[in-house]
Amino acid sequence: MSFGTGLALLALLFGVLTYVQVVQRTDAASSVVEHSQPLSDDAAQIFRTLADADTTAATGFLQAGNETAAVRDEYNNDIQTASTLLAQAAASASVSDPGQHQIQQLTAQLPTYTDYVGVAGANDRVGYPLGGAYLQYASAQMQGPMLAEAKTLYTAETNRLHQDYSNARSLPWAALGLGLIALIALVRMQIQLFRSTNRVANAGLVLSSLAVVLALGWLVTAQNLAASALGQSSTRGSEPLQVLNEAQIEALQCRGAENLNLVARGSTTDYSTAWDSDSKQLAGSGGFLTVAQSMTGADATAQQAVRAAESDFTTWDSRHDAATAANNSGDYDTAVADTIGTPGGSSTQTTNAAFTQLDDNLNTAIAHERDNFNQLAAQGRGDTTGLAAGTLTLAVMAAFAALWGVNRRAAEYR
Numbered sequence: 001m002s003f004g005t006g007l008a009l010l011a012l013l014f015g016v017l018t019y020v021q022v023v024q025r026t027d028a029a030s031s032v033v034e035h036s037q038p039l040s041d042d043a044a045q046i047f048r049t050l051a052d053a054d055t056t057a058a059t060g061f062l063q064a065g066n067e068t069a070a071v072r073d074e075y076n077n078d079i080q081t082a083s084t085l086l087a088q089a090a091a092s093a094s095v096s097d098p099g100q101h102q103i104q105q106l107t108a109q110l111p112t113y114t115d116y117v118g119v120a121g122a123n124d125r126v127g128y129p130l131g132g133a134y135l136q137y138a139s140a141q142m143q144g145p146m147l148a149e150a151k152t153l154y155t156a157e158t159n160r161l162h163q164d165y166s167n168a169r170s171l172p173w174a175a176l177g178l179g180l181i182a183l184i185a186l187v188r189m190q191i192q193l194f195r196s197t198n199r200v201a202n203a204g205l206v207l208s209s210l211a212v213v214l215a216l217g218w219l220v221t222a223q224n225l226a227a228s229a230l231g232q233s234s235t236r237g238s239e240p241l242q243v244l245n246e247a248q249i250e251a252l253q254c255r256g257a258e259n260l261n262l263v264a265r266g267s268t269t270d271y272s273t274a275w276d277s278d279s280k281q282l283a284g285s286g287g288f289l290t291v292a293q294s295m296t297g298a299d300a301t302a303q304q305a306v307r308a309a310e311s312d313f314t315t316w317d318s319r320h321d322a323a324t325a326a327n328n329s330g331d332y333d334t335a336v337a338d339t340i341g342t343p344g345g346s347s348t349q350t351t352n353a354a355f356t357q358l359d360d361n362l363n364t365a366i367a368h369e370r371d372n373f374n375q376l377a378a379q380g381r382g383d384t385t386g387l388a389a390g391t392l393t394l395a396v397m398a399a400f401a402a403l404w405g406v407n408r409r410a411a412e413y414r
Helices: 003-062 069-092 100-125 130-169 173-197 203-264 270-283 288-295 300-328 332-340 351-382 387-411
Strands: none
Touching: 003 069, 003 100, 003 130, 003 173, 003 203, 003 332, 003 351, 003 387, 069 100, 100 130, 130 203, 173 203, 173 387, 203 270, 203 288, 203 300, 203 332, 203 351, 203 387, 270 288, 270 300, 288 300, 300 332, 300 351, 332 351
């Protein structure tokens, strides 16, 4: 094999390896934008709608046969949204998707849960005390296996998102190394030809070297720009979004524990214990709201919404204490009124109103961080547009130029 052929093959190998590694990273970036982040977000939304449905069912039950249309519609919308998201997740998830099992389990369990809620409501409307038992059983299914499956689904999809981020942001070290080897080989060949022929430059080898340098420069610049944009989409979008999702999940679990504690009418302390634990996770020292405020420090819009949510929780916690005190003293009707309001009365001073305000502020922050993610992740993916094909073309040009340059010089000495 001639030196020219060896250099040409080395340049082609550099081009092919660069093409493969850039495509792998571009595909990973596309997966972040189109698959893993949306699935992670959908998984969080599935958890939220299921938890909200359970709490809303308890709210309807507490209205003691006078369930309002708004509460009924909220419950039905939650169930419909959860069903739709599960169907979408099942359609978009591959057989090897880590969340496929949880999607199947939740899809199978949801109709059973709604049946029990329906039976509980029917009993409650005619005044049968068995309704409370059915609702507690339904809630036990939701708070136990169903939300556990939803949490596992969210964790699995979030882990996949982190893996896609890692793949998309990694530099193609093998391609860079091979490109440097090709460039060194080209330079050494030019030095050898200079020593043996006293010719200062070989046009073919100079062109080949220039093509490799351009390919390496493009590769390093584009991948660094893409990695930077994707990194910002994580720190200014995806990571705060995950913490905000967790905060919203904890808030829903607090609300569920609060309402179900009234449904239980003192038959268990599980729900009051759950409130204590979940509220600390939400707003205690190092809780999700505190972490979210820290992570949104450079974003005034999101941080303002998070601070408002923290203030809302302070109000909620105070009203919760008042409702709990009334319930513990035997004034059940006042506890219910403090929690969900009274038929035809104002509900602006209830714990439910404080939760709703907190949830609205979290939704504002979530929407803002989602926009940040979409913009920065799309930018990161766009930074490598044309890179794979472009560097391969330059490598092919380098190969032909090297072959032409060496063969031309050899022909002069035949």
